[in-house]
Ligand SMILES: Nc1ncnc2c1ncn2[C@@H]1O[C@H](COP(=O)(O)OS(=O)(=O)O)[C@@H](OP(=O)(O)O)[C@H]1O
């Protein structure tokens with residue numbers, strides 16, 4: 067993000083409110099929800115990964131002429147999984163469908179919340195409807211589309227309704243577990259700002275797939291709002307599968323585009339993302355890290371894992387997250403976002419430079435905070451982080 071753009075972010079500490087098109091009228095569309103007649107679901111056109119498509123023209127012609135089963139059928143998913151060479155292709159397609167559908171529900175509810183001004187009242191029921199509704203939709207779609215083996219879902223919302231009891235799984239180092247945050251960035255959602263539906267798959271303790279639906283994030287870079295090639299389209303779907311790279315497409319189903327983190331190697335040209343809520347990340351510490359590193363641009367504050375998506379496509383160079391003492395990070399707040407960034411060529415670690423370990427159950431066991439950037443900036447970022455933490459601890463010990 068350049069300095070001119072940073073200066074346009076506005077004086078109220080609400081950079082994304084203006085920049086990211088966060089007014090409900092501009093950024094959300096009232097899309098029709100699923101008809102109640104299950105199991106017919108209004109799926110968007112599926113897109114499939116392109117890890118190893120045939121490259122020669124004759125094999126491409128044979129590929130194009132292959133017998134085509136009914137769109138969306140389990141057999142089609144299996145055939146495409148084999149053709150693409152991506153062992154998680156069926157799961158990826160199902161995950162994209164699931165979060166796209168959940169995003170439609172959330173968009174409709176957010177529009178209602180913002181229009182009715184309900185966010186200022188004590189009544190939390192619309193958020194609850196969207197949260198549980200999102201989880202139920204994702205759970206149902208995954209169960210319908212990915213039938214092999216036992217179904218295990220680690221999700222933010224546990225219990226309450228028997229229909230979402232699937233969210234009670236504890237995760238862990240063995241087997242496959244879906245990891246879901248049905249609305250990540252609830253505060254942003256209620257404010258009418260950024261949020262995400264974040265879904266990942268753990269296989270033997272490793273994140274192998276992640277999808278992030280960001281209904282209010284512009285499809286093109288937020289670092290260059292004037293250079294938009296997507297006609298001001300809002301609503302981005304990020305996805306990544308281990309070893310296959312990361313992609314972004316519109317939530318309306320445009321063809322996926324490969325994405326990669328920025329190649330900035332001088333912190334002077336870097337910008338950094340952090341939590342919108344100061345209760346979720348220590349803005350004084352992140353400010354000190356940025357200063358030590360030599361970052362000149364002010365922080366770009368965005369709710370939810372939309373930050374990981376924006377970082378993965380190079381809208382900014384660095385992501386810093388330092389919760390206040392005692393907070394335990396949950397796996398659903400980072401699983402999808404972290405694989406989108408690493409598959410886009412970035413690095414995600416804790417404050418000590420360790421990889422995030424998603425095999426320990428519902429929580430991440432990590433040192434102090436989470437940082438992400440490209441390979442060029444990571445060594446100096448780690449040093450700045452450690453220096454800033456030391457300085458903060460020394461100052462605290464003097465009190
Ligand atoms: N006290 C505290 N400290 C740190 N983190 C917390 C805390 N409380 C909640 N959370 C989790 O933060 C998730 C959203 O945080 P983000 O940083 O992504 O967004 S935000 O800018 O703060 O809104 C948020 O996600 P959702 O609960 O899904 O909205 C929480 O999982």
Ligand SMILES: [Mg+2]
Nearest residue numbers: 247250251399
């Ligand atoms: Mg969350």
